[in-house]
Amino acid sequence: xxLNMRSYSLIAPAKxxxxxxxxxxxxxxxxxxxxxxxxxxLADRINIRAISDETIRVHCNHPxxxxxxxxxxxxxxxxxxxxxxEAWAKHGGVEITVEKNIPVAAGLAGGSTNAAAVLVGIDLxxxxxxxxxxxxxxxxxxxxxxxxxxxxxxxxxxxxxxxxAPLPNLDHIYIVLAKYRSLEISTPWAYKxxxxxxxxxxxxxxxxxxxxxxxxxxxxIVKAIVHxxxxxxxxxxxxxxxxxxxxxxxxxxxxxxxxxxQPGVLGTMMSGSGPSVFAIIESEPQAQAVKQYxxxxxxxxxxxxxxxxxxxxxxxxxx
Ligand code: C5P
Numbered sequence: 001x002x003l004n005m006r007s008y009s010l011i012a013p014a015k016x017x018x019x020x021x022x023x024x025x026x027x028x029x030x031x032x033x034x035x036x037x038x039x040x041x042l043a044d045r046i047n048i049r050a051i052s053d054e055t056i057r058v059h060c061n062h063p064x065x066x067x068x069x070x071x072x073x074x075x076x077x078x079x080x081x082x083x084x085x086e087a088w089a090k091h092g093g094v095e096i097t098v099e100k101n102i103p104v105a106a107g108l109a110g111g112s113t114n115a116a117a118v119l120v121g122i123d124l125x126x127x128x129x130x131x132x133x134x135x136x137x138x139x140x141x142x143x144x145x146x147x148x149x150x151x152x153x154x155x156x157x158x159x160x161x162x163x164x165a166p167l168p169n170l171d172h173i174y175i176v177l178a179k180y181r182s183l184e185i186s187t188p189w190a191y192k193x194x195x196x197x198x199x200x201x202x203x204x205x206x207x208x209x210x211x212x213x214x215x216x217x218x219x220x221i222v223k224a225i226v227h228x229x230x231x232x233x234x235x236x237x238x239x240x241x242x243x244x245x246x247x248x249x250x251x252x253x254x255x256x257x258x259x260x261x262q263p264g265v266l267g268t269m270m271s272g273s274g275p276s277v278f279a280i281i282e283s284e285p286q287a288q289a290v291k292q293y294x295x296x297x298x299x300x301x302x303x304x305x306x307x308x309x310x311x312x313x314x315x316x317x318x319x
Pocket of ligand 1: 029030031032033142143144145159160161187188189191
């Protein structure tokens with residue numbers, strides 16, 4: 001049905017971290033992690049079109065998003081061109097348009113999910129027939145969160161975040177998400193600061209890694225996910241990077257504290273390296289009420305607020 005189509009429109013959902021534990025720092029400069037990643041229905045739309053000249057063109061409706069090689073979207077297309085030179089030569093170039101809804105530099109994997117959509121879209125456009133695993137492996141060469149974004153849902157991620165194991169799906173858990181538009185946190189800064197402040201985490205041997213992995217605390221939240229118990233999940237949220245981001249950014253701390261006092265809020269946490277903060281809420285009406293309360297408590301136009309929910313998929317072809 002999709003054969004020979006010249007363009008695709010894809011939905012690229014954001015993720016939140018229900019759990020992020022840093023096990024230690026690795027010889028390659030990355031950190032060994034245990035994360036639980038969850039797709040949410042806040043999504044960008046990526047349009048991919050075959051064009052006759054052999055170039056990669058990127059457009060985005062968001063002024064802060066670069067359209068050159070520094071954009072992961074561009075790099076994903078370039079990777080496909082170098083990995084599949086015959087298809088590139090046969091089908092010509094690609095034009096990619098990104099319609100941004102996900103806040104940028106927010107800890108929500110906005111750039112990663114866009115790149116995942118480009119890998120999926122070009123696979124379709126060029127009829128490559130890649131498997132999900134092959135697409136995830138290509139994605140891992142560009143960024144640690146990209147493999148998760150391909151299939152999305154709920155998953156536990158280890159290694160530097162690219163090794164995935166699916167968890168039971170969590171659908172329709174309501175979330176309020178808050179992000180200061182002008183506050184962007186660099187992920188390398190967050191990890192580097194963590195390493196500097198809570199040092200002595202260098203993983204020396206595989207035995208050392210195994211011992212540390214055995215001491216991770218993710219078991220209880222995994223159990224809550226298996227039981228699909230939103231209240232229990234919310235109680236077990238965890239993010240080690242809060243230890244460096246919250247003290248450096250009092251307004252993020254303030255959001256965490258405000259959320260925590262609201263009726264209907266089951267739990268609250270920063271996502272990824274921040275500065276997005278989310279709260280798990282009992283019901284949609286309560287989520288709307290919490291959003292309204294935060295809007296009134298912080299009457300600052302710079303604060304973006306979303307009511308969203310957990311979903312069970314990653315990249316999808318738009319209907
Ligand atoms: O993999 P990705 O390019 O998304 O990672 C961005 C940065 O985040 C890395 O350059 C590194 O500084 C930090 N990072 C890390 N350990 C991880 C994942 C990311 O230190 N597991």
